[in-house]
Amino acid sequence: MERMKRTATCGELNRNHLAEKVTINGWVHRHRDHGNIKFINLRDRYGITQVVIDADATPVLKNTASELKFEYCIAVQGEVRSRPDNMVNPSMQTGEIEVKAEKIQILSTCAALPFMIDERTEAREDLRLQYRYLDLRSFSMQKNIRLRHEVALGVREYLIGRGFMEIETPTLIRSTPEGARDFLVPSRLYSGKFYALPQSPQLYKQLLMVSGFDKYFQIAHCFRDEDARGDRQIEHTQIDLEMSFVSKEDIFEVIEGMLQHIFRKTLNKELKVPFPRLSYDQAMDRYGSDKPDLRFDLEIKELSSLLAQGDFQLFKDVVAAGGVVKALLAPGCSGLSRKEISRLEETAKIFKAKGLAWMKVTEGGLEGGISRFYGDLSEAIITETGAAAGDLLLFVGDTRKTACTSLGAVRNELAAKLKLYDEKDFNFAWIIDFPLFEWSEEEKRWEPTHHMFSMPQEQCLDTLEEDPGRVKGDLYDLVCNGVELASGSIRIHDPELQKRIFNIIGLSLEEAGRRFGFLLEAFKHGPPPHGGIAPGLDRLVMLMAGESTIREVITFPKNTLGLSPMDDCPSSVGREQLEELHLKITKSAP
RNA sequence: GGGGGCGUAGCGAAGAUGGUUAUCGCGCCGGCCUGUCAAGCCGGAGACCGCGGGUUCAAUCCCCGUCGCUCCCGCCA
Numbered sequence: 295m296e297r298m299k300r301t302a303t304c305g306e307l308n309r310n311h312l313a314e315k316v317t318i319n320g321w322v323h324r325h326r327d328h329g330n331i332k333f334i335n336l337r338d339r340y341g342i343t344q345v346v347i348d349a350d351a352t353p354v355l356k357n358t359a360s361e362l363k364f365e366y367c368i369a370v371q372g373e374v375r376s377r378p379d380n381m382v383n384p385s386m387q388t389g390e391i392e393v394k395a396e397k398i399q400i401l402s403t404c405a406a407l408p409f410m411i412d413e414r415t416e417a418r419e420d421l422r423l424q425y426r427y428l429d430l431r432s433f434s435m436q437k438n439i440r441l442r443h444e445v446a447l448g449v450r451e452y453l454i455g456r457g458f459m460e461i462e463t464p465t466l467i468r469s470t471p472e473g474a475r476d477f478l479v480p481s482r483l484y485s486g487k488f489y490a491l492p493q494s495p496q497l498y499k500q501l502l503m504v505s506g507f508d509k510y511f512q513i514a515h516c517f518r519d520e521d522a523r524g525d526r527q528i529e530h531t532q533i534d535l536e537m538s539f540v541s542k543e544d545i546f547e548v549i550e551g552m553l554q555h556i557f558r559k560t561l562n563k564e565l566k567v568p569f570p571r572l573s574y575d576q577a578m579d580r581y582g583s584d585k586p587d588l589r590f591d592l593e594i595k596e597l598s599s600l601l602a603q604g605d606f607q608l609f610k611d612v613v614a615a616g617g618v619v620k621a622l623l624a625p626g627c628s629g630l631s632r633k634e635i636s637r638l639e640e641t642a643k644i645f646k647a648k649g650l651a652w653m654k655v656t657e658g659g660l661e662g663g664i665s666r667f668y669g670d671l672s673e674a675i676i677t678e679t680g681a682a683a684g685d686l687l688l689f690v691g692d693t694r695k696t697a698c699t700s701l702g703a704v705r706n707e708l709a710a711k712l713k714l715y716d717e718k719d720f721n722f723a724w725i726i727d728f729p730l731f732e733w734s735e736e737e738k739r740w741e742p743t744h745h746m747f748s749m750p751q752e753q754c755l756d757t758l759e760e761d762p763g764r765v766k767g768d769l770y771d772l773v774c775n776g777v778e779l780a781s782g783s784i785r786i787h788d789p790e791l792q793k794r795i796f797n798i799i800g801l802s803l804e805e806a807g808r809r810f811g812f813l814l815e816a817f818k819h820g821p822p823p824h825g826g827i828a829p830g831l832d833r834l835v836m837l838m839a840g841e842s843t844i845r846e847v848i849t850f851p852k853n854t855l856g857l858s859p860m861d862d863c864p865s866s867v868g869r870e871q872l873e874e875l876h877l878k879i880t881k882s883a884p
Numbered sequence: 885g886g887g888g889g890c891g892u893a894g895c896g897a898a899g900a901u902g903g904u905u906a907u908c909g910c911g912c913c914g915g916c917c918u919g920u921c922a923a924g925c926c927g928g929a930g931a932c933c934g935c936g937g938g939u940u941c942a943a944u945c946c947c948c949g950u951c952g953c954u955c956c957c958g959c960c961a
Contacts, residue, residue: 329917781961
């Protein structure tokens with residue numbers, strides 16, 4: 295029998311098609327058998343159309359229809375007709391019509407499903423990942439993957455419209471043991487040698503600038519052999535871009551325009567640009583994070599000198615030792631129970647705080663917690679924090695970093711608990727003025743905060759070596775709703791300056807030459823000033839889709855352990871394969 | 885490497901201070917049904933209660949260990 299090819303999709307039929315003969319192909323989404331009449335909701339990626347097998351159907355048709363089960367792939371030929379007035383389904387796109395089946399062909403059958411293909415699948419995630427091809431049939435996954443496609447399309451439309459060229463760079467590259475752990479690919483031809491998968495196309499895009507390509511972008515796969523998280527996979531996708539002859543202002547403007555274009559097109563949402571800017575120091579001091587969620591206020595205040603005046607010895611000691619006391623005002627939270635406060639304290643402790651001190655604000659002043667140490671200062675504390683009766687004050691005294699980050703975590707938890715923000719808001723901001731170097735206690739040396747090719751800010755150029763910790767870089771992150779969406783910098787294009795950076799991070803010229811000789815050599819040949827940025831596509835789509843993990847916007851993700859439950863990889867390989875690669879396994883996985 | 889949570893039928897859940905036959909919804913199988921759209925009704929099958937050990941007359945429940953998944957700290961230039 296000839297296969298019945300489709301003439302229409304399951305999403306497009308409406309009153310304009312009445313009386314037309316159509317063939318639709320798709321999957322049996324639902325079937326309702328009333329004995330002498332039967333309904334099938336046929337689904338394809340465009341929508342769902344109701345098929346009716348009427349009482350007057352031929353025995354052959356009725357027989358075929360009775361065989362249908364969930365997710366059978368079928369073809370239906372029939373006539374589009376309007377539903378009886380009281381049977382119209384206003385919640386369906388095609389709810390005014392139905393297809394009266396004349397012929398049904400079963401294209402393939404479907405075994406019993408491991409889970410229902412629902413709008414919201416409730417199966418455990420590892421099961422969903424194991425049967426990802428089924429999970430991807432669900433409405434929400436179809437929607438997410440389509441959104442991802444539209445975002446990628448928007449990226450291309452916008453950037454190409456702005457004169458960018460989409461250029462590919464290699465996937466098998468030289469390993470550079472800086473930063474994240476590399477994935478290595480053993481060489482067959484050269485025993486004991488390895489390629490690496492790129493953590494990003496960083497060096498190549500800089501070389502493309504040297505080549506004069508001026509405005510480059512690529513939707514690039516990046517690989518990092520580190521532990522996964524909800525917003526992190528060992529393999530992810532970046533919208534990688536680089537521009538010559540620019541300052542960070544130019545890059546901000548391109549990214550703002552690009553996001554505006556994408557949001558307008560896909561979500562019909564108007565983003566307000568330019569995005570606000572916060573220095574790294576401000577972000578840490580006020581929000582306790584370098585990726586603050588700015589959908590809500592809840593600012594952290596510093597009360598070191600005030601609280602060191604009271605009788606609470608712990609805070610006195612902290613301040614005397616050069617630490618700080620930070621305060622977070624929890625509005626209307628004086629009613630929180632001990633238990634609730636101690637839950638917040640647990641959160642603070644995860645981020646290294648030794649405890650979470652508190653005071654309740656009442657009409658009569660401060661009460662409970664550590665308030666008894668601050669009788670005389672209560673008015674000053676209330677004024678300083680802007681607290682009002684009914685509020686709760688939370689304090690951490692510690693090093694600046696610990697005090698800030700632990701209260702930052704409490705801040706996020708409080709905001710979620712108090713529902714201080716609209717989930718659907720998008721609150722973008724640029725975080726700028728990052729320090730260029732960080733002291734590594736483990737390595738006992740300065741390390742680049744971002745990477746070693748980032749430009750120090752001009753005012754620091756003369757004094758780089760004096761106090762590397764104070765050097766600010768031409769570095770910037772884009773954050774949205776507490777998620778780091780992009781990271782970039784203006785790059786160094788002066789080999790002499792580059793050498794000074796190597797020197798500060800303790801990388802000898804010989805070693806630098808071995809690892810990055812090609813880049814240094816390139817920079818001897820008229821490199822243009824350049825800079826770039828790389829928004830994470832997965833995270834962007836995750837936010838836009840309202841999802842809380844990037845796995846929901848990736849077709850075939852790994853789980854948090856870096857495994858793929860569907861094809862069960864990584865997997866072992868045969869001895870011949872290993873021998874060909876000159877490899878020997880010294881220890882097998884348990 | 886470390887901490888929290890979860891693990892009961894194909895799926896999602898409930899369960900008891902330790903006590904006969906482990907409960908519910910979806911799915912599956914069989915039957916009925918002419919307008920449903922999460923169709924409905926009747927009947928049925930399906931669970932070594934993650935795995936191993938311990939305590940006990942008795943463990944799905946308590947204890948110890950282990951495995952799997954997940955969230956987080958570390959890590960992620």
